[in-house]
Amino acid sequence: MKATPLTEQQIEFYNTNGYLVVEDLISPEEVQQYKALYDDFLAGKINVGTNRSDLGADLGNSEKVENITQIMWPSDFIPELLVMPYHLRALAISKQLMGEDSEMDFDMLINKSPFTNTITPWHQDEAYWLNVPDKRATSCWLSLDYATLDSGCMWFVPGSNLREVRQHAFAAKKGGALSCNASEDEGVSVELKPGSCTFHHGRTLHYSRGNSTGGNRRAFIINFRPADMIRYEREHGFDHGKQNAGNRQLQNDEFAK
Ligand SMILES: O=C(O)CCC(=O)C(=O)O
Numbered sequence: 366m367k368a369t370p371l372t373e374q375q376i377e378f379y380n381t382n383g384y385l386v387v388e389d390l391i392s393p394e395e396v397q398q399y400k401a402l403y404d405d406f407l408a409g410k411i412n413v414g415t416n417r418s419d420l421g422a423d424l425g426n427s428e429k430v431e432n433i434t435q436i437m438w439p440s441d442f443i444p445e446l447l448v449m450p451y452h453l454r455a456l457a458i459s460k461q462l463m464g465e466d467s468e469m470d471f472d473m474l475i476n477k478s479p480f481t482n483t484i485t486p487w488h489q490d491e492a493y494w495l496n497v498p499d500k501r502a503t504s505c506w507l508s509l510d511y512a513t514l515d516s517g518c519m520w521f522v523p524g525s526n527l528r529e530v531r532q533h534a535f536a537a538k539k540g541g542a543l544s545c546n547a548s549e550d551e552g553v554s555v556e557l558k559p560g561s562c563t564f565h566h567g568r569t570l571h572y573s574r575g576n577s578t579g580g581n582r583r584a585f586i587i588n589f590r591p592a593d594m595i596r597y598e599r600e601h602g603f604d605h606g607k608q609n610a611g612n613r614q615l616q617n618d619e620f621a622k
Contacts, residue, residue, distance in 0.1 A: 371461045379462055383526025383569035388561045390454055390507060396560045399451065400509050402443065403583050406474060407434065411442050416606065420475065421483035423541030432483035433542075436474040437606040439585075446472070452587060455505040455562070459589035462564060463501040466591045470502070470598070471605035475584045477517045477576035485517070486544030487572040489525070490588075492533040493543060494567065495603040502567030502590040508557040509583040514574060516582040519563055520552040522570035530568060547572065 371385075379385040391399065405411050413436055421432030440446040452469065459467040477483065490504065512518035531545040547570050555563055565571055567590075576582045588605070598604070 371458060376461060379564060379566075381527075382521070382523040384521040384523070384555070384563055384565040384571075385462070386555055386557070386561065386563050387458060388558075390458075390505075390562045391450055391560045393560060395450055396509055398449075399507075399585060400583065402446075403474060403476075403509060403585065406436055406439060406442075407476060407581075411439075413437075413439075413442055416441075420485065420542050421481070423536045424483050424486065430478060430481070432481050433485060434474070434476040434478065438471060439474055440469075440472050441607065451507060451585065455507070455587050456589065458564065459503050459505070462503050463589065464591065466593065467501075467503075467589045468592045468595055470588045470590045470595050471607070472585070472587045473605075475586060477573075477582040479579045479581065480577060482575035482577050484575050485573045486542050487547035487570055488533060488543050488545055489530050489570055490565075490567045491530050492545070494605075495598050495601055497590075497594045497597055499591050499594050500567060501594075502588065503564050504567070504586055504588045505562050505564050507560075507562040507585045507587075509559055509585060510581055511559060512555075512557040512582060512584070513578070514554055514556065515576075516578045516580065517573040517576045518554055518556045519565075520549060520554045520572045520574075521563075521565060522547060522551045523553060525551075525570040526566035526568045528568075531570070545570070 375385055416437045418435050419431040420435040424432060446452055456469060506519055533543045533545045536542055
């Protein structure tokens, strides 16, 4: 199975709205393979050290279990991932959305465990990142489960990719998520079935509700940007938590409250 090329209408939709749904990026059999690997990460069978942290440390109720599990750079621990269908197909689509110079910048897993009920606050990814000159960037958010309103599917604010970056607040606890003012009234929710995904621009406002269901909400995310900008980031010591993942910071001071 290969990724079907995007239509002009899909590319136009992405450019206008800042997000795009791509159905069935991976097959049901491939979903099973990725789930098995993902569960090895969650169960700690693959030791990722400080690359694992609680993105919801500030927002959830639990001190004992992770409110939102975030694991940075899974492909650093399992390099075969880089040549498996998801990475290859998502890269091909990112090139159609933002240009042939697109490369993977980083990958990450974000899981919301059963009944953790912890939102991912509204934010724009650009606020987390170094202020690079070329703002082209897209993230693929692949769902391995049914992502529903109740399990914490993604919400996007259409057109926010074409507007300013809002002011973002530091999390009160070190390592928590960044947030800005936005609401569901501005947004659209995107429920997904396993194997389907969304792409969103680095400036697109997004958020997800907490998981109030009895199942996991496993998302596998890959971020892409121009090769020159990845080089620029690394030259400035910015590697999206390859070294120290729990140390989330607002990089773009210009957007700080
Ligand atoms: O999975 C989530 O709830 C949030 C994901 C996210 O913020 C992202 O992929 O940029």
